Amino acid sequence: MKKFIITIFAVAFPFILQAQSEGLIARKNTKKTEQEMSIYTASGAIPEVDGKVMFKDIIAAAGKTKDEIFTKLAQWASFRYEANSVNGVYTDADFFKNIEYAQVKLADKQKGEIQCQGAEELIFSIKPLAKNFTQAFYLLNLEVKDGQVAFNLHTLSFNVDQGSGEFIRVTAENWITDKEALTKKGKLRRIPSKFRIKTIDLVTELKKEISDAINQ
Numbered sequence: 001m002k003k004f005i006i007t008i009f010a011v012a013f014p015f016i017l018q019a020q021s022e023g024l025i026a027r028k029n030t031k032k033t034e035q036e037m038s039i040y041t042a043s044g045a046i047p048e049v050d051g052k053v054m055f056k057d058i059i060a061a062a063g064k065t066k067d068e069i070f071t072k073l074a075q076w077a078s079f080r081y082e083a084n085s086v087n088g089v090y091t092d093a094d095f096f097k098n099i100e101y102a103q104v105k106l107a108d109k110q111k112g113e114i115q116c117q118g119a120e121e122l123i124f125s126i127k128p129l130a131k132n133f134t135q136a137f138y139l140l141n142l143e144v145k146d147g148q149v150a151f152n153l154h155t156l157s158f159n160v161d162q163g164s165g166e167f168i169r170v171t172a173e174n175w176i177t178d179k180e181a182l183t184k185k186g187k188l189r190r191i192p193s194k195f196r197i198k199t200i201d202l203v204t205e206l207k208k209e210i211s212d213a214i215n216q
Helices: 002-021 034-041 066-080 190-214
Strands: 052-060 096-098 103-108 113-127 130-145 148-163 166-171
Touching: 034 190, 052 190, 066 103, 066 113, 066 130, 066 148, 066 190, 113 190, 130 190, 148 190
Parallel strands: none
Antiparallel strands: 052 148, 096 113, 103 113, 113 130, 130 148, 148 166
């Protein structure tokens, strides 16, 4: 009997590894501490400009020229927003799985402008042979100058699962803002909270990737 079990495991093990790498079988994400969760419950964690969700920041690249930064940033963008591409496994901080609408829409070296169209899966949790996720869509404008990149992520929306494989498109303004995702006591509402958390994580990771790319 033991030999039979060992034989079955030996045969199944490669398929388990493959399923894990594809996000079908994997460990759950580690539960965040209260201090870590405070990032997501903070007022204004989802910034708004004139009523629209918009993440803006300046990413520094001290001592780098506009041309140097643009070349590295364009290389990063062409990889990050390649349609139908997958990078890593879902537990990785920089995991992404693009769908067919992802693309670099504009790369103008003279003006120093890059515009990316994000269209990707954001994974909330994994159970054996089941994946809980959304599809996120957004525009990312990057403006390059000597020593810096201006970061602007906007026009964000999600496909929200209604059950039975039915999805509806919901804008970030109607889903993850303080008004929509937080209770009067500043606690996360159950359903939109996972979208809010994943969005903040996504923006944080994108800014880190850009900083790493342009400061090499």
